Amino acid sequence: MLQYTIRRLISTIPVLIGISLLLFVMLRALPGDPALVLAGQMASPEDIELIRVQLGLNQPIHIQYAKFISRLAVLDLGRSARTQNPVLEEIWARLPNTFLLATTAITLACLIGIPAGIIAAVRPYTKIDYLVTSFSLFGISMPVFWLGLMLVVVFSVTLQILPAGGIGTWKHVVLPTVTLASFVVAFIARMTRSSMLEVLSQDYITTARSKGLMEKVVIIKHALRNALIPIITVVGLQFGSLLGGAVLTETVFAWPGMGRLIVDSILARDYPMIQGAILIFGLLYILVNLIVDLIYAWVDPRIHYD
Amino acid sequence: MGSGKEKTAKLPEGGRSSSEGIPSGTQSQFRKGLAKLLRNKMAVFGGILILGYMVTAIFAPILYPGNPSAPNLMRSLERPSWEHPLGTDELGRSILGRIIYGSRVSLMISLGVVSVGLLIGVPLGLISGYYGGKVDFILQRITDMLLAFPGFLLALALVAILGVGINNTVISIGISMVPIYIRLVRGCVLSVREQVYVEAAIAVGTPDLRIIRRHILPNVMVPIIVQTSLGMGTAILFAAGLGFLGIGVQPPTPEWGAMLGSGRGYIFNSPHVATFPGLAIFLAVLGFNLLGDGLRDALDPRSKI
Numbered sequence: 001m002l003q004y005t006i007r008r009l010i011s012t013i014p015v016l017i018g019i020s021l022l023l024f025v026m027l028r029a030l031p032g033d034p035a036l037v038l039a040g041q042m043a044s045p046e047d048i049e050l051i052r053v054q055l056g057l058n059q060p061i062h063i064q065y066a067k068f069i070s071r072l073a074v075l076d077l078g079r080s081a082r083t084q085n086p087v088l089e090e091i092w093a094r095l096p097n098t099f100l101l102a103t104t105a106i107t108l109a110c111l112i113g114i115p116a117g118i119i120a121a122v123r124p125y126t127k128i129d130y131l132v133t134s135f136s137l138f139g140i141s142m143p144v145f146w147l148g149l150m151l152v153v154v155f156s157v158t159l160q161i162l163p164a165g166g167i168g169t170w171k172h173v174v175l176p177t178v179t180l181a182s183f184v185v186a187f188i189a190r191m192t193r194s195s196m197l198e199v200l201s202q203d204y205i206t207t208a209r210s211k212g213l214m215e216k217v218v219i220i221k222h223a224l225r226n227a228l229i230p231i232i233t234v235v236g237l238q239f240g241s242l243l244g245g246a247v248l249t250e251t252v253f254a255w256p257g258m259g260r261l262i263v264d265s266i267l268a269r270d271y272p273m274i275q276g277a278i279l280i281f282g283l284l285y286i287l288v289n290l291i292v293d294l295i296y297a298w299v300d301p302r303i304h305y306d
Numbered sequence: 307m308g309s310g311k312e313k314t315a316k317l318p319e320g321g322r323s324s325s326e327g328i329p330s331g332t333q334s335q336f337r338k339g340l341a342k343l344l345r346n347k348m349a350v351f352g353g354i355l356i357l358g359y360m361v362t363a364i365f366a367p368i369l370y371p372g373n374p375s376a377p378n379l380m381r382s383l384e385r386p387s388w389e390h391p392l393g394t395d396e397l398g399r400s401i402l403g404r405i406i407y408g409s410r411v412s413l414m415i416s417l418g419v420v421s422v423g424l425l426i427g428v429p430l431g432l433i434s435g436y437y438g439g440k441v442d443f444i445l446q447r448i449t450d451m452l453l454a455f456p457g458f459l460l461a462l463a464l465v466a467i468l469g470v471g472i473n474n475t476v477i478s479i480g481i482s483m484v485p486i487y488i489r490l491v492r493g494c495v496l497s498v499r500e501q502v503y504v505e506a507a508i509a510v511g512t513p514d515l516r517i518i519r520r521h522i523l524p525n526v527m528v529p530i531i532v533q534t535s536l537g538m539g540t541a542i543l544f545a546a547g548l549g550f551l552g553i554g555v556q557p558p559t560p561e562w563g564a565m566l567g568s569g570r571g572y573i574f575n576s577p578h579v580a581t582f583p584g585l586a587i588f589l590a591v592l593g594f595n596l597l598g599d600g601l602r603d604a605l606d607p608r609s610k611i
Contacts, residue, residue, distance in 0.1 A: 018451045023463070137348075137599070141592035143543055145550050146566060146584030153577045164573075244458035248547050252570070262459075263551050266466040274466050282454045 005294065012286045019282050020072065023275055024065050055081060068275075077276035082268045087276035090261065095280070097167060098257035101249070102242045104173060105180035110235060113185045117192025117231075122219060124197060132189055139186030144245050148179040148252035165254035176253045180245050184238045191234040195227040202226075228299050236292030240285045342604040349600020355593030363410040370403040375558040383576045393578045396568060401579065404560035405586045411561045412542050412590060415476055419541035420534050422480025427487025428530065432518055434488060435495025445488065452485040461544050465553050472561075475554045479544045483537055490533055494526035532602040539594030546587045562587045 043051075052058050056067065071078065077087035120132035155175060156164035163172050199205065200223055208222045209215075247259030254260075258277060265273035343349050362369060378398035386393045392401040434445040452460060464478035498504060499522070507517045548554030549563025550570075557564060562583040569580030 015451055015454060018447070019454060022451065134348075137592065137595055138588075141539065141543075141588055141595050143546055143550075143563075143566075143584060143587045143591070145547065145563075146580070146587065149566070149570060149573055149577075149580050149584065152573055153581075157574055157577065240456040241458070242456075244456035244462075247458065247462060248550065251551060262462065262466075263553070266462070266553055274463070278455075278459070278463050281459060285454055285456070 001294075001297065005290070008290050008293070012283070012290075015286065016279065016283060017069070020069070020275070020279055021065070023278060024068060025061075072279075077279070078272035080265075080270055080273045082265070082270040082273065087272050090273065091258065091276060091280055094256060094258045094261050097255060098243070098246050098250070098259060100173070101176055101180060101246060101255065101257060102239065104177040105242055106184060106235065106239055108177055108181040109184035109188055109238070112181075113188030114192050114231065116185075117189040118196055118219065118224065120189070120193045121196035121200060129193075132193065136186035136189045139182050140190075142182060143248075144179055144183055145248040145252050147182055148175065148249055151175050151179060152252070165252075167255060172253075176249050176255055179252065180242060180249045183245055184242060187234055187238050188231065192227070192231050195230045196223060199223045199227040225299070229296060232292055232295055232299065236288055236295075239288045243281055243284065336605075339605040343600050346600045346603065348596050349604070352593045352596025352598075352600060355589055356597060359409050359413060359590055359593065362406055363413050366406050366410055370400070370406045372400065372403055374399060374403040374407040374560045383572060383579065385576070386578060392582045393576070395565065395579050396572060396576075401565070401582050404565060405562065405583060407560040408562045408565065408583065408586065409590070411472070411555060411559060412545065412587075415472065415479075415545045415555075416538040416541035416594075418476035419480045419483065419545070420537045422477060423483035423487050423537060424530070424534065426481070427484040428491050430484070431488040431491025432495055432522065432526075435492035436499060436514070436518060436522065442492075446492075449485040449488050452482075453489070455482075457482050457486075457540070458544055458547060461548065462551075462553075465548060470553050470556055472555045472559065475545050475548055478548075479541055482544070483540070486537075487530070487533065490529055491526055494529055495522055498522050498525045528605045532598055532606060535594055535598035535601055539591040539598065542587060542594070543591050 049058075056064055059067075068078070075088060077091075079085065080087055080090055083090065116132045116136075120129040123129055152164045152175065155162040162174055163169075164175075166172055205218060205222055208218045213222075243259070246257060247263060249255065250257045250259040251263060258281070262274065262277045262281075264270075265277060376399065378394075381390075381394050381398035382396050384390060384394040384398075390400045390402065392405065395401055395404070430445055434442045455463065460482040461478045464481055465474060468474040468478060501521075504517060504521050507521055512520075545554055545561070546563030546566070549561045549565075550567040552564070552567055555561035555564055557568070565583035566580050566587075569576075569583065572579050
C-alpha cells in the first residue's frame, strides 16, 4: 500500500511537468505583452523595457522555462506581476479559504445527496423517486452563479438574515456553501441512486432479506457498502469540479479564495500568478484522485494495489 | 462499463452480419429507440424547450423588432411592465429583447463548441482506439493531462491564453471538451474492435478507413449523440459562466451570462436584471440535459447515469 502510494506520487511528477510545459508555452505564444499591460498607457518605452528585463521576458523562451522549472523544484513559483508578492505566498493566503468552502460544500452535498439517492433507489419509480431525480436534474442545469445571486436576493436583501458576501463569521459561509453544494448534490444523488439500484437487484440482497434481516440493516450494511465505490468516485471527481465552481461562487460572494485569484490574474494578465495557481489546482486535483484510489482499498478489501 | 456484457449482447448480431455492412436490425433498433424517446415525457419536455429556443433564435428580429443593444438611459432599471415585460437593464435596454437575441448567441456558441469537440475529439478517439500503440499512448497521456483539470477550469485557462471574445469562448470551451470525446470514443472503439465482424473485416483485407467508417463508427454513434446533447447544455453553462466573469462574450453583445454579470451590481434594488437571464440559461441547459438523459435511456439502456 505504502509502495503504491509512493509510486503514484512519483508518477504525478511527469504529469505536472507536462502541465507546466503546456501552460508555459501557451502563455508565451499568445498575443499581448504583459510588460505593456503592467506598465500602463502612460509608460515610456524605457519603462516597458525595464519591466521586461525585470520579468525576464527579454530572454529566449527555453531559458525562461528552464529557470521556471529549476525554481519550481525549490517551490519558488516566482513573483506576481501585479502585486509583486511571491506567487506561493498569495496562493497560501487564499488556499485555506477555498479549501474551507470546498470541504463544507462537499460535506453538505454528501449529507443530502447520499440519503436522497438511497431513498430514491429503495422506492424506485414512486413520487419520492421522481422528486429526487427531478431535483438533481435541476441542480445540474442550474448556473451556480445565478443560484448564488437568487439566494442573496432572498436571504440578504429580502429577509436580511445572512450577509451577501465577504468572509469572517460562520454566517458568511452559509450561502456560498449552499450555492457550491447545489451542483454536487445532484451528481451524488444520481450516482447513489443508480449504484444502489444495481446492488439492490443482486442475489445476496434477496438472501439477506430472506434471512429475515431488518430492511435497515439490508440497506445500510449489505447494499450501501457495496454501492459505495462509484459514489466515492463521483465525490472525488466532484471535488475537482468544486474547484472550478469555486471560481464562480467566490466571485458572487466576494470570497477571497483561489478561484477569485485566478480570475483577477487572468483579467490583469498576471502570468506568473495564473501559471502558479493553475499548477497548484492541477496538483490538488491529482492528489484528490490519489486519495480516492486509496479510499477504494479501504472500503473494499478485495482491492489490492501491489 | 461492463465490457463483458456488451460482448455477449452484440455477438450474435455481429456474427450474422457480413463484412459488408452495419449489423442488420440497427435501423429498426433506432426506430424502437425513437419511439421510446417519444414516450418519455421528460425528454419530450426537454425537446420542446430546445425547439422553443431554436424558434426564438431564428425569428428573433420578428419577436423583438428593436435593436437589443441600443441604450435608452431615460428608461434604465425599470421594473417589468406592459411595454417591457421583463423590465429594463442599467442602460434602459429591454431585458426580454436581449434574452431573445441572447438565445442566438448561446445556441451558436454551443453549436460551435460541440463542433470543435466532435471534429477534434472523435477522429483522435477513433485513431487512438483503433490503432493503439505509440499514438494511443501519447494521445492518452495528453488526455490525462487535460483531464487533470475540471472542465470549466480548463476553459478558463484557455481563455486566459487566448483572450476574451466570442470566438475564443467557443475555441476554449470546445477544446476543454475534446478530451471527453477522445476518452468516450476510444473506450467504445476498444470494445467494438474485438468483435468478430471487425476481425472478419480485417481478415478479408478491408481497408482501415472503410472498417472505421462502416463497422466502428456506427457502433460508437449512440454514446456520441448522447454526449453531444449533454455537451450542448454544458457549453451554454460554461459560456454563461465565462460571460458572467467578464472574460467571455463582451458587451454590448446580448449574452445571458454577461447580462447576469452586469445585473449583479443592481441585485439590491433591481433584482429582475439578474433574475431573468439566469432563468433563460437554466431552462436551456435543463432542456439539453433532459433530452440527453432521454436519448441515453432510449438508445443506450446499458449505461448508467
